[in-house]
Amino acid sequence: MDLSTTYMGLKLKNPIVPSASPLTQNIDSVKALEDAGAAAVVCHSLFEEQITHESGELDHYLSYGTESYAEATTYFPEPEDFKLGPVEYLDHIADLKKTVDIPVIGSLNGVSNGGWVKYAKNIQDAGADALELNVYYIPTNANLTGTEIENMYIDTLKAVKENVSIPVAIKLSPFFTSMSNMARKLDKAGADALVLFNRFYQPDFDLEKLEVVPNLVLSTNWELRLPLRWISILYSNIKASMALTSGVHSHIDVIKSMMAGADVAMMASELLVNGTGRVADILKDTEKWMEENEYASIQMMKGSMSQKSVEEPAAFERANYMKTLHSYKTLI
């Protein structure tokens, strides 16, 4: 049984890649993931905010109240050096590379192509095998046009690509007017892979305190549908590899991802809830399913249910009334 796959040029022994989560933040749990069979791992993200704000925050609190009062001109000792977010992160990548043999994919999370882009190079230098660029933007500014927002993504990708030689994936949200067009633009701009889709933390309301609160909800496998659709549509229309993320919880979800045309299936929620050992279970179940259904390799099923390969490509294009239309067609 050949479970191997190729994701943005990286030869992987199987298509299961744990995505960025607290699990990939800890060396021991990454080692456990590797032992359970994970083919590669995406590190937790180095956030743009972390780079830009951490330094300001530290300076603020270390200098707050200083040089105001004769007896206490400062309040803290001054260490020679701080390992701020970027340094800590780069050390983590380097440590991971020393600890595990599977490819390590770094992750940069941000929105502008400012100074932080240079950290892409640092991540490469720290030993990362590839980089995932997690660009997100909630366009609350009514003056920004869709084109401007799209260009922001393209420019950021280009800026990062100019800085590194390792493959660069870009993780996207599904909220583009024309996803196909956006995917093509990114493909042309040099993306080595598209990771579909990003799940945003949606704010919630606390009615007791009348406050908006962040609320992390783990994914369910129902959420697989959206990326499944778009990977099916995009398959063979772009050169870049594709990773399906959001809603992968079982071997069935992995197999569906492959059939849609993804090169890897990324998972986090399932592993957070049921532990790193789930990778081994899912791999075993996948192999079993393939055996029972006579698939010799992942390659064989890849894209087999993409839009171009199915009997009814329009199934991917309709948003509602799918069943009704389908029934009507059958009738005629």
Next chain:
Amino acid sequence: MERQKITIDGNEAAAYISYHVSEVVAIYPITPSSGMGEMSDEWAAKGKKNIWDTVPHVAELQSEGGASGAVHGALQSGSLTTTFTASQGLLLMIPNMFKIAGELTSTVFHVSARSIAASALSIFGDHSDVMAARQTGFGLLASGSVQEVMDLALITHKSTLESRIPFVHFFDGFRSSHEVQKIEQLTKEDIRAMIDDKYVAEHKKRALTPDNPFIRGTAQNPDVYFQGRETVNKFYNECPEIVQNAMNEFAKLTGRQYNLFDYYGAPDAKRVIIIMGSGAEAVEETVEYMAERMEEKVGVLKIRLYRPFSVDHFLKALPKTVEKIAVLDRTKEPGSAGEPVYLDVVTAISENMTSDEPMFSKMPKIIGGRYGLSSKEFTPAMVKAVYDELKKDKPKNHFTIGINDDVTFTSLDFDPNFQVEGNDVTRCLFYGLGADGTVGANKNSIKIIGEETENYAQGYFVYDSKKSGSTTVSHLRFGKKPIHSTYLIETANFIGCHQFNLLEKFDVLERIVDGGTFLLNSPFSKDEVWDKLPRKYQEVIINKKLNFYVIDGITVAKNTGMGARINTIMQTCFFAISGILPKDEAIEQIKKAIKKTYGAKGEEIVRKNYEAVDQTLENLHKIDIPEKASSTLELPPIVSDNAPDYVKNVLAKMMEGKGDNVSVSQMPIDGTFPSATTQWEKRNIALEIPAWDPEVCIQCNKCTLVCPHAAIRVKVYDEALTANAPESFKWTKAKGKEFEENSVYTIQVAAEDCTGCELCFEVCPAKNKKEVRLKALNMVEQIPIREMERANYDFFLNLPEFDRTKVNMGTVKGCQLLQPLFEYSGACSGCGETPYVKLVSQLFGDRTIVANATGCSSIYGGNLPTTPWAVNKDGRGPAWSNSLFEDNAEFGFGMRLSIDKQAEYAREILVKLKDKIGVEITESILTNAQSNEADIYEQREKVAELKEKLEKLDSNEAKILLTIADYLVKKSVWIMGGDGWAYDIGYGGLDHVIASGKNVNILVMDTEVYSNTGGQCSKATGMGAVAKFAASGKPTPKKDLGMMAMNYGNVYVAKIAMGANDAQTIKAFLEAEAYDGPSLIIAYSHCIAHGINMAKGMDSQKLAVDSGHWPLFRFNPDNLKEGKNPLKLDSKAPKIKLKDYIYTETRYKMLTKSNPEAAAKLLNFAQAEVYKNWKLYEQMAAFDYSGNGNQEVEEKTEE
């Protein structure tokens, strides 16, 4: 060898040497010496090695007494050991100093000499401490400048090893310890060359060791003790020569020759001043000027080695022509025949003149004088006045200089216009706020000028006495020659005012020279600014033909993400205008300095600063000066016309920065000051203040409870009283059945006293249902509503206070109706301590006496010019005093003893006079339990009646009772202080006092560091927290003071955190006060030294409790009487992980950034500790006390 030129302060210079020649460093914080310990700890944490290539062990002790004990022990065990201290700290070391000297043990204590607390504490510099230790047998060696501190520190370390005499190396607190000067740094090789390992080996050979046992420290008897003391004489005899040799050797190495006594001036001088310390620099400068410009034959003898005092060297150093000598002492010894140096000089010269070989043809006339106490300015004008006095036939002896003594007329007059500084020195003054980074920027500027140009540079920084909204004045000098001006700048070429509103508070341009430069940070544009200047400033600018520049630094800071910090911007302006360096070079150097200062904190902060530099020049404008002043703006008075005369005539001078002009007769003779003076100091430091929305308010009063400054208050009163209210005054119907029908409710902000901390806004639970971002309190700009709110607050203050006897004190809502008698202190904005202090003042203030340990609370509670302890309309309020740092529990205990005795005596006389006074009133007074406000009210009424009756009795006993009758009303003793006192230096006393069973109430405001001295580690510091003296993170758990106190069984103990449970806080205070025995309240106090957003301080308290770090409990021994468990836990089991609390605070988080491995390890330990402690508390609280175990024990004993 090329030595590096560096710009550092005196503390760093001393620590640099002592660290390199020590193996053990024992430390304890005390201003102004703390910096030496802090640096040593930081260097050790970074692995910096001494000259023997090993990292010294640096250890903090619980007090200076402890530090000196540790030094003694380390010395006896063979290590080269040092310590640093000042003032009371040195006094606490004296017992060990006698031992160390008696045992001829080599060591150096570096002392930044500071005043001793007498009628008042002062953190500033003089020689009172050193002089108090002069009898110990330690050598005393004085330095007068930063360069000397480094040089003589090394000479002292060499001398102690070779002479076996231990030394105090001292230099003037603040003037030398904190002055930044460009100096030549001695290299490690220099230090190595000076220290002879032969003597080090001998020192080690004398160590106690079981491999070669002996005993040292015996007890002796009348037969031999005396002889034993005389054995050391030859060492003292030889010591001066050893020190001189060390100085000579040092001169060969560096070219800088020092002598035991250095004479400077005319070789044939007739008038000579003898002085030691930094004042000698100013005298030298004056002598030079008088010789050059006035052709006066004067000289100065600088004493370096004061003990052992070498008469021989001293006499040889004096010119033979001298006829008159003035000896200047920087100390006061009341009742003595003269101050110490004076007496030594008189003795030395008299001995010589009565010997066979007199040095002088005629006995010189010698006078002594005091100068410079508590860093009082000592200027060339004063020096000149002393020389002038010496000219007189009968010069005044035992004079003072620098003050106006209009009581005993000791002071010499001086001409303040006499100045010696020439055009070869650039003198710059900068007025700023602590918060705006002015001092930091100036320190950087000095470094740039000192280290990147040929110029010598000096910086000295003056801070006001407030911890919030404090103003700073930076004094910077630059010039081609070494700078000896050890006094504040008197006339400046350049004045920068970094905050526009300071123009109103100080006479900013008072010291500018004609044609000087004035840089103003202005919120007004270049076209508007002229018209916004008060007339006085316009006139000075025109008359003195000043070059006037403005910049809107706040806007530039905002645009570049710098917030309120305008430091880099103003620094760039200074370099751009002053021309000290070519513009491009200056910019490059500023950026280099930015990189150096901020580099470790990440690139972003460096980038922002760079951007601020780049945007500055385009926003800097020179203003064209009109020919005539046009402004109608006049400077406001410093205090209101309604203020009492003492405030207007004396305290206002201090507020204005002119306290030097207060005369002796205007000062109280015994340190007694009137209460309630902060109300007259309107500081207007808040940019934004809370505005009240009565419609949204739920009247919970949480806002007033948490206010650190009593600047937001609540009153419930009769609606009829609003008839004459100002138009903008707000009220609403009072909610609650406890109020009368027509009661209305007002929350009022003291706009001019509020510091804008936002604690009230954050804690306000009431949200506007139509727009949830709004609450019942919302922050609004202060300036537009200042006048309006001033009128509202005046009206509010005149409304009657709520009747204390009708208040439900056990609730937040109730107790906040009580008048705060602790108001508008100088505590930090958002202080976590003062809400507790204020609560005590509300609950019990009218019958409270406070013993306050030295620390933050004694500073915001008692630092001049104005003090916050207030009085109510009846003239009652807390009586407050501070004794020392270490003895506060005992101090309060003494108060209790005294009050109890007076009350007992009063009752005894009352019983005796029963028949004359009346049985009914006597019985009423004697039997009143005074357990609530109504009882106390009644008791006061009865005592008033009693006093009336006593007035009419003509008996001695009646007269006595009249003086003590007020003690018949219950008095509440509150012993307050921080964790440095309670956990460390004062723990022994605290332990004794709680064991005494006496009815005292102890409030420990636990900030988990020594906050007042800048955040040094205490035993209250949490494991893993970074603090000074624990730069690598505190490796051990926090001491559980509450558990230790509970162990006695008869002590009321409560652990509280207002932000987590305000109701429990109030209960604890009421129970503690009601408990007839010792009570201990340990109160979590968030602090600026935690590195938190102070507006969210109450949230930090909640997290501390939720994580289990700070379990809330009350242990009430009274419960035992009912067979109940005395311990009641008031918080739940830990519900969040410790990391989710501690990593919201910089003190913990920074270790994850500087040493992540250590942080992770300590977090694990600390988390385990939390769970373990909680389990223990839970078990203790669950223990079944029913069944009267005591009785069983008694029965068994009887058998």
